[in-house]
Amino acid sequence: MAGVAVVLLYLIEGAALIALAAAAAAAWHKRTQTQARDAALARDAAHAAALAQAEARHAAQQEEAAREQGTLAAQIESLRAELAQRKSVADALEAALEGERALRDEAMQRAGRIASEASRLKLMSSTFERWHEQMISLMAQNSDMHKKNHELSSIVSHVLIVSLNASIEAARAGAAGRGFSIVAGEVRALATRSQELSKSYRDSLNRNDLITAATFQDIQAGGKMIAASLASVESASNQLHTQLEAARSGAHA
Amino acid sequence: MIGTHAKDSIERIFFAAARTRLVTDQQHACDIAPRPGVAAQGEHLVVLTISSMQFRLLLLLHFEDDERTRRYYVGDAARTLTECFMEFGNLCCGAMNQQLVEHFPDLGMSTPYALSSGCLPYLRELKPDSVQSYAITIDREVRIGATLCVCTQTPLDFVASLAAIEAHDSAGELELF
Numbered sequence: 001m002a003g004v005a006v007v008l009l010y011l012i013e014g015a016a017l018i019a020l021a022a023a024a025a026a027a028w029h030k031r032t033q034t035q036a037r038d039a040a041l042a043r044d045a046a047h048a049a050a051l052a053q054a055e056a057r058h059a060a061q062q063e064e065a066a067r068e069q070g071t072l073a074a075q076i077e078s079l080r081a082e083l084a085q086r087k088s089v090a091d092a093l094e095a096a097l098e099g100e101r102a103l104r105d106e107a108m109q110r111a112g113r114i115a116s117e118a119s120r121l122k123l124m125s126s127t128f129e130r131w132h133e134q135m136i137s138l139m140a141q142n143s144d145m146h147k148k149n150h151e152l153s154s155i156v157s158h159v160l161i162v163s164l165n166a167s168i169e170a171a172r173a174g175a176a177g178r179g180f181s182i183v184a185g186e187v188r189a190l191a192t193r194s195q196e197l198s199k200s201y202r203d204s205l206n207r208n209d210l211i212t213a214a215t216f217q218d219i220q221a222g223g224k225m226i227a228a229s230l231a232s233v234e235s236a237s238n239q240l241h242t243q244l245e246a247a248r249s250g251a252h253a
Numbered sequence: 254m255i256g257t258h259a260k261d262s263i264e265r266i267f268f269a270a271a272r273t274r275l276v277t278d279q280q281h282a283c284d285i286a287p288r289p290g291v292a293a294q295g296e297h298l299v300v301l302t303i304s305s306m307q308f309r310l311l312l313l314l315h316f317e318d319d320e321r322t323r324r325y326y327v328g329d330a331a332r333t334l335t336e337c338f339m340e341f342g343n344l345c346c347g348a349m350n351q352q353l354v355e356h357f358p359d360l361g362m363s364t365p366y367a368l369s370s371g372c373l374p375y376l377r378e379l380k381p382d383s384v385q386s387y388a389i390t391i392d393r394e395v396r397i398g399a400t401l402c403v404c405t406q407t408p409l410d411f412v413a414s415l416a417a418i419e420a421h422d423s424a425g426e427l428e429l430f
Contacts, residue, residue, distance in 0.1 A: 139366075146369075202371070203371075206368075206369060206371040206372045206374075206375060207372070207375040207378060209368050209369065209372050210300075210368065210372035210373075210375040210376065210378065210379075211375070211378055211379070213300055213366045213368055213372075214300070214302065214311060214379055216363075216366075217300065217301070217302035217304075217311075217363035217364075217366065218302055218304050218309050218363075220302075220361075220363045220364065221302050221303060221304035221309070221360075221361035221362050221363040222304045222361055223361065224361030224362065224363075225304060225305065225306075225359050225360055225361030226361070227361075228359070228360075228361065229359055
């Protein structure tokens with residue numbers, strides 16, 4: 001009995017242990033289940049949170065993307081407008097440049113024409129040479145007239161002396177020479193008038209010489225002045241033409 | 254119409270030109286004294302003209318063809334006194350032209366021409382604004398005369414810089430005209 005009791009005790013103890021173990025196992029199982037449930041719930045919550053976070057992030061990213069897209073679209077529109085404006089400015093500049101090119105080409109042509117005209121007008125020196133020759137001829141003629149007048153003056157002086165001698169001889173002849181004395185007096189008077197006329201003629205020639213020489217020299221000096229001015233104009237025009245040519249070459253390069 | 258400054262400037266320019274260009278040696282003295290009237294100081298006359306748009310200036314140099322003058326200007330050369338003197342007159346007028354061009358950019362100068370000094374009184378026919386004669390004694394023995402005649406188209410007045418004239422005077426450069 002004791003044995004049974006012991007066995008029973010043992011059994012009871014065993015059952016208790018088993019029950020205890022079962023209880024422990026059940027508790028463990030329950031706790032495990034609870035833990036697993038809790039873990040699953042936690043996971044679910046974490047997943048939900050992560051999902052919500054991901055969704056929020058996604059939404060934020062979408063919003064950001066939409067914003068960026070809007071910004072980009074605005075920038076593209078702005079760039080298009082700027083491009084159009086720049087194109088318009090470039091077209092205007094090109095048109096202005098074309099106009100400037102045309103003006104420059106015209107200026108070059110004009111500078112070339114001025115230089116050519118100045119160069120051509122310098123040939124007027126041949127006209128001055130012609131005037132010079134004619135003036136020399138005129139002065140030579142004046143000189144010849146001076147000589148002839150001088151010769152005439154010598155003759156008149158001689159006639160005057162002869163008439164004086166004739167008057168003396170007529171006076172010596174007395175009454176017979178009275179008529180000859182009158183003639184001699186007339187000749188002397190004519191010779192005196194001729195002498196005065198010759199002097200007046202010489203003065204006229206001197207006056208003529210001075211006016212002719214002064215006038216010619218004024219023309220000659222004025223001609224040199226004009227030639228120098230034309231040379232200056234030609235030089236300036238050539239320089240301008242060269243500068244414009246260089247500018248055009250630079251623009252094409 | 255010519256102003257007193259212009260008259261004075263032209264006279265100073267002439268003096269400087271004569272002292273360097275009418276002498277055969279730069280060491281020779283050249284005394285210039287103004288003299289009244291337009292009477293010639295010799296039988297021969299050499300005339301040169303400087304023309305501008307405002308005025309014309311005639312330089313008339315008169316001289317006697319005597320032994321002293323021939324010895325001074327001709328020396329042993331086989332040329333006439335007038336030919337030699339025309340060269341000196343040309344140099345003198347060229348020096349004046351170089352000075353005047355500083356004040357009047359558009360100037361021209363004629364070639365010299367020989368006339369009789371009997372022409373001198375007829376300068377009045379050119380209706381000048383100023384006529385002034387000078388007695389010039391070169392190297393204390395050669396006596397020549399000069400007359401400056403200025404005819405203007407417009408009022409003329411300017412002041413030639415004394416320093417510029419002296420600088421040009423002392424430079425003794427060759428005239429190229």
